Amino acid sequence: MSSTGIRIQIVEDNEWYNKLLVHHTSLNPDYVVKSFHSATEFLDQLSSNPDIVTLDYRLPDLNGVEVLSRIKKYNPDIQVIIISEQPDVATALELLKLGAFDYLLKEKDIRNKLLNAIQNIVKTIELRRQVGILEKEVKKKYDYSRLIIGESEPIMRVRNLIEKALSTNINVVITGETGTGKELVAKSIHFHSSRATNPFVAVNVAAIPSELLESELFGHEKGAFTGAAARRIGKFEEADGGTLFLDEIGEMDVSLQAKLLRVLQEKEVTRIGATGKIKINCRILVATNRNLRELVQQGKFREDLYYRLLGLPIEIPPLRDRGTDIFLLAEKFIKDFCTENGMQQKTLSFESEKKLLSFSFPGNVRELKAVTELAVVLSDTAEIRPGDIRFSSDDAIADALQEELSLREYELRIVHTFMKKYSNDVKIVASKLKIGAATIYRMLKESNGMTREKE
Amino acid sequence: MMQENSRFDIEALNELREGGEEYYFEMLETLTLSLSEGLEEMREAFQQKNWQRIGDRAHGMRGPCGHLGIDSLWHLLNKLEEKSNENPDPDEVEKLLKKTEDEASLVIQELVEMSSKKEFPNIDSEPGNT
Numbered sequence: 001m002s003s004t005g006i007r008i009q010i011v012e013d014n015e016w017y018n019k020l021l022v023h024h025t026s027l028n029p030d031y032v033v034k035s036f037h038s039a040t041e042f043l044d045q046l047s048s049n050p051d052i053v054t055l056d057y058r059l060p061d062l063n064g065v066e067v068l069s070r071i072k073k074y075n076p077d078i079q080v081i082i083i084s085e086q087p088d089v090a091t092a093l094e095l096l097k098l099g100a101f102d103y104l105l106k107e108k109d110i111r112n113k114l115l116n117a118i119q120n121i122v123k124t125i126e127l128r129r130q131v132g133i134l135e136k137e138v139k140k141k142y143d144y145s146r147l148i149i150g151e152s153e154p155i156m157r158v159r160n161l162i163e164k165a166l167s168t169n170i171n172v173v174i175t176g177e178t179g180t181g182k183e184l185v186a187k188s189i190h191f192h193s194s195r196a197t198n199p200f201v202a203v204n205v206a207a208i209p210s211e212l213l214e215s216e217l218f219g220h221e222k223g224a225f226t227g228a229a230a231r232r233i234g235k236f237e238e239a240d241g242g243t244l245f246l247d248e249i250g251e252m253d254v255s256l257q258a259k260l261l262r263v264l265q266e267k268e269v270t271r272i273g274a275t276g277k278i279k280i281n282c283r284i285l286v287a288t289n290r291n292l293r294e295l296v297q298q299g300k301f302r303e304d305l306y307y308r309l310l311g312l313p314i315e316i317p318p319l320r321d322r323g324t325d326i327f328l329l330a331e332k333f334i335k336d337f338c339t340e341n342g343m344q345q346k347t348l349s350f351e352s353e354k355k356l357l358s359f360s361f362p363g364n365v366r367e368l369k370a371v372t373e374l375a376v377v378l379s380d381t382a383e384i385r386p387g388d389i390r391f392s393s394d395d396a397i398a399d400a401l402q403e404e405l406s407l408r409e410y411e412l413r414i415v416h417t418f419m420k421k422y423s424n425d426v427k428i429v430a431s432k433l434k435i436g437a438a439t440i441y442r443m444l445k446e447s448n449g450m451t452r453e454k455e
Numbered sequence: 456m457m458q459e460n461s462r463f464d465i466e467a468l469n470e471l472r473e474g475g476e477e478y479y480f481e482m483l484e485t486l487t488l489s490l491s492e493g494l495e496e497m498r499e500a501f502q503q504k505n506w507q508r509i510g511d512r513a514h515g516m517r518g519p520c521g522h523l524g525i526d527s528l529w530h531l532l533n534k535l536e537e538k539s540n541e542n543p544d545p546d547e548v549e550k551l552l553k554k555t556e557d558e559a560s561l562v563i564q565e566l567v568e569m570s571s572k573k574e575f576p577n578i579d580s581e582p583g584n585t
Contacts, residue, residue, distance in 0.1 A: 016485045016519040023474055058514060085517055106518045108467060 006122055009050040010035040011042045011067070012083070013059050017106065021054055021083070024111045025118065039067045046074050052121055054114065057084035057091070064095060072099045077128070079121045081114065135197065144188035148181070149332055150325035154317035158185065161314045165189045171311030174287040179366030180316040182287035183247060190243040195283060198242030201235050206248035214256055215272050218263070224273025236269045239282040249309070250290035250301060261305045284309070319361045319368060326356055329365060333372040334384070346376055348384050355386045367391075412447040415440060462562050464524020471523075480570055486519050487566045490559050497535075501545075501552055509548065510539035513555075520562075528562050531555040 008031050012018040018035050026033045034050075036042040039062035042053075053071060057064035064082055071078050079101045084091070092103040102117040104110060141147070144162050148155060162185060165172050172189060174182045183202060190200040208216055215225075219234030235244055246252075252260070263269050264284065268277040286309055295301035319326060330348060338345045348356070352375070361367050371391060372384075379388040405413070418429040419440075430437040471479050493516045500508035513536040520529040535551045538544070 014489065014515045014518050016482065016489050017522070019482060019485055020519075020522065023478060058511075060511060085514060085521075106521055108464070108522055108524070110522065111470070 005030045005032045006052060006118075006125070007031075007048070007050040008033045008052045008054070008118065009042065009048075010054050011037075011039065011059065012054070012056040013037050014056070017056075020110075021114065024114060025054075028115075031118070043067065043070060046071065049075060050078060051125060052079050052081065052118060054081045054083055057082050057086075057095075065091075065098065068095060068098050068100055079124070081117050081121075083110070083114075139191055139196065142184070142187045142191040144185070144192070147184060147188060149328050150322055151328070152317075152322040152325045154321055155325060158314060158316055161312060162188055162192075165312050165314070166192050169283050171283075171309055172285045172314060173292070173309060173311060174285065174314045174316065175291075176287075176289060176316030177318045177362075177364055178289055179364035180318060181365055182289075182316060183245065185314060185316060186243070186245040186247075186285045186287060189285060190245075190283075193243070193283070195242045199239050200243050200245065201239035201282075202245040202247060203235050204247045206251040210253040210256065213253070214259065217256075217260070218269045219271040221271050221273035224271070228273065231271075234269060234271065236263065236280045236282060237278060239280075241281055243283045243285055246284065246286045248288060249286040250288040250292055250295050252301075254300065254302060257302045257305050261302060261308055264305075264308050319364045324357070326361075326368065327353055329368055330356060330372045333369045334376055337373045337376050343376065344382060346379060346382050346384055349386070351386045352384050352389055355389050359391060412443055415443045416447070419444070462525050462527060462565060467523045483566050483570045486523070487563055487570065489519065490516065490563055490566075494556055494559050497552060498556070501549065504545070506539040506543040506548065509552070510536045513539065525562055528555070528558045531558055 008025050010018060010021045010025065010033065012021055012035070015037070018037060022033055022035050025031050034048075039059045043062075055064055055067055055071075059067065064084070068080055068082070071080055076099060080099070082092075082095050082100050082103045083106060084103065085106050087105055095103055101121055104113050104117065107113075144159060148159055148162075150156075166189060172186075174185050176182050186202070187200060190196065203216065205213065215228075215232070215234070217234050217236060219232050219237055220228050222228060222231045263280070266277075267280055269280055270277050292301055292306055292309075296303050296306050319329075327348070330353075334346055334348070337343070356368070356371075363370075371389060374390060375384045375388040378390070379385065415429070415433070418432060419426070422428040422432070426437050426440050430440050433440075471482050474482075493512050497509050497512050500506075500512065513532040517529055517532045517536070520526075520532060531551065531554055535548070535555055538548050538551055
């Protein structure tokens, strides 16, 4: 569709009928109509690339099948409406198989039928245009060169491996700690591969109870087991032509591993309760935060499946090993969060950067995102200060260590924290910390802490 | 004003009229010319025994006839196309061609009358249209 409207070209040798079709289509100001009286005349300017062609089936120089084939060869997106004098079912079917959008007869109601067909095509063109925009957006969203932020050597290696994974169908095993972005890497590979227009289906093996996972992956027939009220297709079928991403593969039950191996070898699945096999065609990407080789040695992961899955290993480094990438990531998260929430843009102070850099981030990039977003919310100025940066309670110790107090000061702080937690019950605190009550008293006295003994 | 025993379908002519006066008369004149040229071409093709060309031309002329409800001429053209396509019998084709020419002449005559009067067809004044 051009910016000036829908370009319609009428190919009809009968002058009277040509004028009739031009008249009906030209009534819509959104349609830009041009007419031709022979196939040769029309084909000579096919490079003008119309959106819609109405084609008389029986032209003096070429028949409709030949003209349609040439149009579709030039551009399959050009929609062709065949207009014929004869109701010939076999010809109509042949033309529709060749890609004609509709087959209309030269009858009295041609105007309505033609305008309806054109309207349907316009809707299809608009939908295609929207799908095209969405596809571009998805591609942009998962553009690994922009998405996987960082300049550290470990992350450059990851980018390099992703590029290698794009050109072939090789199995990819993505490893990395939680929150490092394993699914993001899987999506980047899928949306830049030749399978991009087909589904990306992700299954978190650890999140699905083992007794349900088989049905989730392979599907089931109605009545296959209690609760199977209707037929359901599995994830393998859902990912047909695309990519199936099996996250946390190391958590899969050994008995199911055997079934998975058979599916991967035979490229066929059988739904639970069914007898027939269904061909599958999907690329398998797996991810784990565990060492599969060690799991094999421990007998928790089948060796044959391990070798079957073994392909290109992509190890995503933990955030703590990515050096100053942390600043680039933090800046991006802050910028995105401020934009999404209509807030004034904020920056990290030098001390805040130091604080981020010295933290271990056990939750990796996911945790950094949460920490920076919270910091944006907590900060009252355009600059985020160290006090605005709060790590999760699990990492309170690491956070506290940033203050670089003396050992004694840390001990006193621990005692105070426990006293607060246990309502100043010295007996309980002493028991929890495995030290004597007298030591507690001494420490409290030392820090001039206020306490009240319950006993 | 249309003839009392018009060969045209009044609704089809009214549909043409919806396109405006200029368009309506242009379509009548185009059809007049198209039928005249078609008849000449078929006669020439007959003399050359070019049966395929007769069939093609008859086929092309049928479209407007079907659209405007000129059924008598449409059937003749259809038959002429059929008879010209497979093992044509020249006598039979000639007879059909003659019939077609006669019928087409009447249609052309009516078209010329409608064009020369420069009047839109009036649906209310037509017999049988109440």
